[in-house]
Amino acid sequence: MALQSLDIIRRSATTLPEPQARGAHTGQVAKLIDVSKCIGCKACQVACMEWNDLRAEVGTCTGHYDNPHDLGDQVWTLMRFTEYENPQGDLEWLIRKDGCMHCADPGCLKACPSPGAIVQYANGIVDFHEENCIGCGYCVTGCPFDVPRISRKDGKAYKCTLCSDRVAVGLEPACVKTCPTGAIVFGTKEDMKQHAAERVEDLRSRGFEHAGLYDPSGVGGTHVMYVLHHADQPTLYANLPAEPRISPLVGLWKGVAKPLGLFAIVATAFAGFLHYIGIGPNEVDEEDEAEARREVEEERP
Amino acid sequence: MTRAVQRIVRYRASTRINHWLVAISFVLLALSGLALYHPATAWLAVLFGGGPWTRILHPYVGVFMAIAFALLAATVGGANRVDPADREWLRRWRDVVTNNERDLPDVGRYNGGQKLLFWTIVACMLVLLLSGLVIWRAWFTALFPIEVVRFAAVAHAAAATVLICAIVVHVYAAIWVKGSVRAMTRGTVSPGWAWKHHRAWFREVLRGGGRE
Numbered sequence: 001m002a003l004q005s006l007d008i009i010r011r012s013a014t015t016l017p018e019p020q021a022r023g024a025h026t027g028q029v030a031k032l033i034d035v036s037k038c039i040g041c042k043a044c045q046v047a048c049m050e051w052n053d054l055r056a057e058v059g060t061c062t063g064h065y066d067n068p069h070d071l072g073d074q075v076w077t078l079m080r081f082t083e084y085e086n087p088q089g090d091l092e093w094l095i096r097k098d099g100c101m102h103c104a105d106p107g108c109l110k111a112c113p114s115p116g117a118i119v120q121y122a123n124g125i126v127d128f129h130e131e132n133c134i135g136c137g138y139c140v141t142g143c144p145f146d147v148p149r150i151s152r153k154d155g156k157a158y159k160c161t162l163c164s165d166r167v168a169v170g171l172e173p174a175c176v177k178t179c180p181t182g183a184i185v186f187g188t189k190e191d192m193k194q195h196a197a198e199r200v201e202d203l204r205s206r207g208f209e210h211a212g213l214y215d216p217s218g219v220g221g222t223h224v225m226y227v228l229h230h231a232d233q234p235t236l237y238a239n240l241p242a243e244p245r246i247s248p249l250v251g252l253w254k255g256v257a258k259p260l261g262l263f264a265i266v267a268t269a270f271a272g273f274l275h276y277i278g279i280g281p282n283e284v285d286e287e288d289e290a291e292a293r294r295e296v297e298e299e300r301p
Numbered sequence: 302m303t304r305a306v307q308r309i310v311r312y313r314a315s316t317r318i319n320h321w322l323v324a325i326s327f328v329l330l331a332l333s334g335l336a337l338y339h340p341a342t343a344w345l346a347v348l349f350g351g352g353p354w355t356r357i358l359h360p361y362v363g364v365f366m367a368i369a370f371a372l373l374a375a376t377v378g379g380a381n382r383v384d385p386a387d388r389e390w391l392r393r394w395r396d397v398v399t400n401n402e403r404d405l406p407d408v409g410r411y412n413g414g415q416k417l418l419f420w421t422i423v424a425c426m427l428v429l430l431l432s433g434l435v436i437w438r439a440w441f442t443a444l445f446p447i448e449v450v451r452f453a454a455v456a457h458a459a460a461a462t463v464l465i466c467a468i469v470v471h472v473y474a475a476i477w478v479k480g481s482v483r484a485m486t487r488g489t490v491s492p493g494w495a496w497k498h499h500r501a502w503f504r505e506v507l508r509g510g511g512r513e
Contacts, residue, residue: 013340113337114352134352136337137438141450150438155353249451253458258339261462268466272473275398282400282498283479289493292503296492299507 005168010120012112020122027188028124031162031173032196033097034227035237036203036211037183040065040079040095044175044184048077051163051174071098073151073158077175080238096226096237097175097184100147100160102126104220107246108159110254111142117157124189124223125164130156142254144219144244162223192225199227218245308489309506313513319373320485326366331465333359338458360437367430374423376513380410381420387413407501410511414474421467428460 008018049055056074059067065081077099084092106126109118117132118139128139128148135155139148148157163173171177176186185195196213203211212231215221226240234240312320333355336345349355386406390397390413393405397414411419434441435453442450475481480494495503505511 013343015340113343115340115343132352134337134346134356135438136356137436137442138454140438140442141436141447141454146447155439247448247451249448249455253451253455257455257458257462261458262339262341264462265465265469268469269473272469272477275473276477279399281477281479282402284491284493284497286493288497289491292492292496295496295504296507 005121007122008119009122010106010109011116012109012118013115018119022122024122024124027190028122029162029167029186029223030124030189030192031102031176031224032185032187032192032227033224034183034185034196034199035094035096036199036208036227036229037181038079038095038097039181039183040081040093041180042067042079043178043180044097045075045077045079047174047178048160049074051166052076052161071147071149071159073149073153073156075149076100076158076160082236082238084236092229094230094237096240098147098238100126100162100224101145101219101244102160102162102223103144104222105246107142107144107219107250108139108148109142110246111138111250113138121164123167125162125167126223127161127164128157128159130154130158133157142246142250144241144246160224189221189223196225196227200231203227203229214240216241216244218243307492309492309495309503310488310512311484311490311495312488314488316373316376316513317485317488319369319376322369323366323373326362326369327464327468329362330359330366331461331468333362334461338461357439360433360439363429363433367426370422370426374419374426377411377419378423381416383413383416383420387416390414391417402497408499409501409505410499412499418467418471422464422471425460425464425467428456429464432457432460 005022006019007022007024009020011018054074054076056068056072059069061067062069066078068075068078071078077097080096080098082094082096084094086092102125104124106118106120108128109120109126112118113136114132114134116129117134118126118128120126133156135150135157137148137150137157139157140146140150148159150157163171163175166173172186173184176184185192187195193213193215200211200213208229210232211227211229214226214228214231214234226237228234228237230236234242329349332345333349335342336349336352336355337343337359346352346355349358386408389406390408394414396402396405397412432453435445435450436442436457445453475485478498480490484490492503495506502511
């Protein structure tokens with residue numbers, strides 16, 4: 001993204017504010033994925049490949065509907081299929097469209113050591129700027145959802161952009177545009193929450209008493225949200241984390257350790273400076289040499 | 302007798318070369334590591350040809366340093382065993398830093414501070430090597446669970462901080478105690494230096510021992 005966007009609210013490995021004159025005055029955006037409406041057709045995967053010009057290698061069948069098998073540098077969204085036998089003994093086919101959740105508090109951005117390789121726009125989208133990416137994989141280490149993937153071809157990290165290029169010019173993401181059942185909708189986060197509330201009410205009236213919205217507060221909420229029929233058990237859906245948050249280890253590493261480490265190094269060097277100027281060097285004088293000479297003489301037969 | 306005082310050999314050429322290979326790789330690693338550590342030092346990446354080259358080179362230099370240091374540690378490790386006299390020496394660190402060496406216990410080839418530093422460096426090197434392999438994404442990271450990778454990232458940063466501080470102390474000590482640098486560049490020290498700072502070693506040398 002070389003285009004000047006002027007609406008960057010956060011930028012990796014950067015300490016001063018970035019150009020942010022333009023705000024999201026009509027509200028931040030969100031994609032809402034209604035898992036209960038998904039039929040698993042994978043049209044969203046195809047639309048993503050088309051718009052973003054991505055082609056994963058054709059794989060092999062492993063007796064599983066997930067295809068390709070995993071997210072990748074060429075696979076920014078993936079339907080994950082789970083066969084769940086509910087307590088009544090009925091089979092439920094839970095299909096979750098996996099991909100970047102666009103966290104309000106993104107672990108990838110927090111972990112990234114390369115200035116400007118990851119940015120967060122005012123509208124809430126978290127985007128990778130691959131020309132600044134150094135391929136260290138810290139974003140993978142920082143992500144609570146295991147989303148970013150490093151390309152074997154160019155050593156850069158890739159993930160869903162929430163079609164930031166389309167959204168920037170007033171279009172909806174490609175997956176949203178193509179979804180034939182309306183399971184994926186896009187709009188302001190407020191509107192999406194409202195829409196989700198209606199869907200949840202409907203699902204509850206149909207016997208899914210634990211239906212609910214997945215907008216995890218541990219990462220400050222997300223700009224990709226799910227309506228789940230079993231919101232009390234998100235892990236049913238191909239291990240969607242129940243309480244995702246930036247790992248405390250990543251928080252320590254990229255939080256207090258960074259300034260503390262730098263301070264420790266500078267303080268140690270400064271202590272040396274104070275010692276040299278205050279107390280001074282330890283020198284060998286003529287007396288020491290004379291003592292040494294005397295002992296050398298004594299030792300000689 | 303006046304000017305003909307023979308200098309005492311402290312380090313063989315092979316040890317000196319080994320030491321400086323470790324030193325050079327350490328400097329490269331510290332600079333490239335800091336480039337990946339804090340926004341304030343991110344600019345250091347230009348020294349290595351930009352961010353991606355910094356990321357690519359750092360671990361290879363790291364493996365080189367680990368091997369070079371292992372050889373160096375094997376050479377000097379034996380003389381770094383801590384004994385009761387070292388503990389006494391360390392307890393009287395106030396006399397040490399104020400240059401009042403007269404009443405301190407006689408010091409062998411290394412003093413308590415040098416031994417403490419040596420073992421600190423050994424521990425840091427071990428942590429850095431192991432954690433570094435875990436977070437070396439090009440080769441090994443995929444073999445480890447994510448929580449192990451996260452832990453390794455923290456351990457790597459912590460050990461690196463301790464090591465850099467330890468080396469700052471090491472370098473400063475060489476500036477502070479005049480006559481020390483020569484031991485690592487030319488290999489020799491003056492008899493007065495050996496008598497003053499490492500008297501037990503000096504006497505050992507007089508008796509024909511004390512060699513590496």
